[in-house]
Amino acid sequence: MLRSCTAGLRSLWALRGGREGVPRPSTDLQPAPRLFSAEKVIHTDCALPNPSWSKDLKLLFDQFMKKCEDGSWERLPSYRHRCAQISEDFKNYFLEQKPVKEGRLSQVRLFTRGFEDGLGFEYVIFKNNDEKRTVCLFQGGPYLQGVPGFVHGGAIAAIIDTALALCAAVPGKAIMTANLNINFKRPVPLCSVVVINSQLDKLEGRKLFVSCNVQSVDEKTVYSEATGLFIKLDPEKKSF
Numbered sequence: 242m243l244r245s246c247t248a249g250l251r252s253l254w255a256l257r258g259g260r261e262g263v264p265r266p267s268t269d270l271q272p273a274p275r276l277f278s279a280e281k282v283i284h285t286d287c288a289l290p291n292p293s294w295s296k297d298l299k300l301l302f303d304q305f306m307k308k309c310e311d312g313s314w315e316r317l318p319s320y321r322h323r324c325a326q327i328s329e330d331f332k333n334y335f336l337e338q339k340p341v342k343e344g345r346l347s348q349v350r351l352f353t354r355g356f357e358d359g360l361g362f363e364y365v366i367f368k369n370n371d372e373k374r375t376v377c378l379f380q381g382g383p384y385l386q387g388v389p390g391f392v393h394g395g396a397i398a399a400i401i402d403t404a405l406a407l408c409a410a411v412p413g414k415a416i417m418t419a420n421l422n423i424n425f426k427r428p429v430p431l432c433s434v435v436v437i438n439s440q441l442d443k444l445e446g447r448k449l450f451v452s453c454n455v456q457s458v459d460e461k462t463v464y465s466e467a468t469g470l471f472i473k474l475d476p477e478k479k480s481f
């Protein structure tokens with residue numbers, strides 16, 4: 242499995258150099274790139290297939306795209322660089338926070354999108370709003386190794402946090418992780434595809450309780466189980 246991943250990556254490098262700012266090959270789904278700030282950062286939706294995606298990942302992606310056709314599911318786009326709108330939501334709460342210097346703005350990346358295609362986190366999240374759940378399809382690349390041949394626990398925690406956050410996310414409201422509890426039950430093979438099923442269990446005032454499991458594609462192996470608590474930031478508390 243590891244060998245096929247490396248071979249795929251070699252052809253990937255040859256194909257496109259994988260450099261930041263180089264738009265992905267166009268697909269029907271890909272929106273036109275947008276420019277952000279004076280630094281001209283190109284916004285490319287990373288939650289779309291690229292040449293590093295395995296057959297399993299592409300197959301599952303296609304299955305979920307079909308489910309999106311009747312509107313019950315939606316694919317959540319995902320961007321490498323800062324999203325201006327989200328920054329606005331959070332800016333209200335972090336008045337003391339010094340902004341990243343203008344010169345470094347183009348370097349700021351979402352952690353889980355910080356690697357070039359195929360090397361780190363490859364994932365796409367689908368959301369079912371009525372059922373208050375998300376499905377994250379995740380392929381952990383070779384830069385995420387922990388124990389030889391397996392994905393680092395911190396990387397698993399990061400993708401779980403992301404999947405749970407988007408399950409808990411409320412449009413127009415800023416939320417943050419207050420608690421994340423993970424049971425690592427089986428090691429996740431590097432370059433394999435896993436499915437993270439998340440659900441909103443309970444909403445209690447500003448507290449959003451969510452949970453998920455991380456399973457193999459054939460659902461025979463449960464790699465991890467997790468619960469998370471997300472808090473809607475209080476607009477009255479602006480002293481962070």
Ligand SMILES: CCCCCCCC/C=C\CCCCCCCC(=O)SCCNC(=O)CCNC(=O)[C@H](O)C(C)(C)COP(=O)(O)OP(=O)(O)OC[C@H]1O[C@@H](n2cnc3c(N)ncnc32)[C@H](O)[C@@H]1OP(=O)(O)O
Nearest residue numbers: 327402403406410416417418419420446448472474475478
């Ligand atoms: C998440 C973002 C989603 C956005 C989605 C949109 C766009 C998508 C784009 C890109 C996707 C990216 C997805 C990334 C995801 C990554 C997320 C992170 O990495 S977050 C960084 C790590 N987390 C921190 O650094 C927080 C640090 N903590 C805090 O700032 C505060 O503690 C905070 C805001 C969490 C709560 O502070 P208070 O002052 O607002 O609230 P108080 O009064 O303390 O608590 C409210 C209630 O919650 C309980 N509570 C708070 N913390 C708890 C805890 N740890 N365990 C249990 N209960 C807790 C309290 O007991 C209280 O409960 P009672 O209302 O009295 O019933």
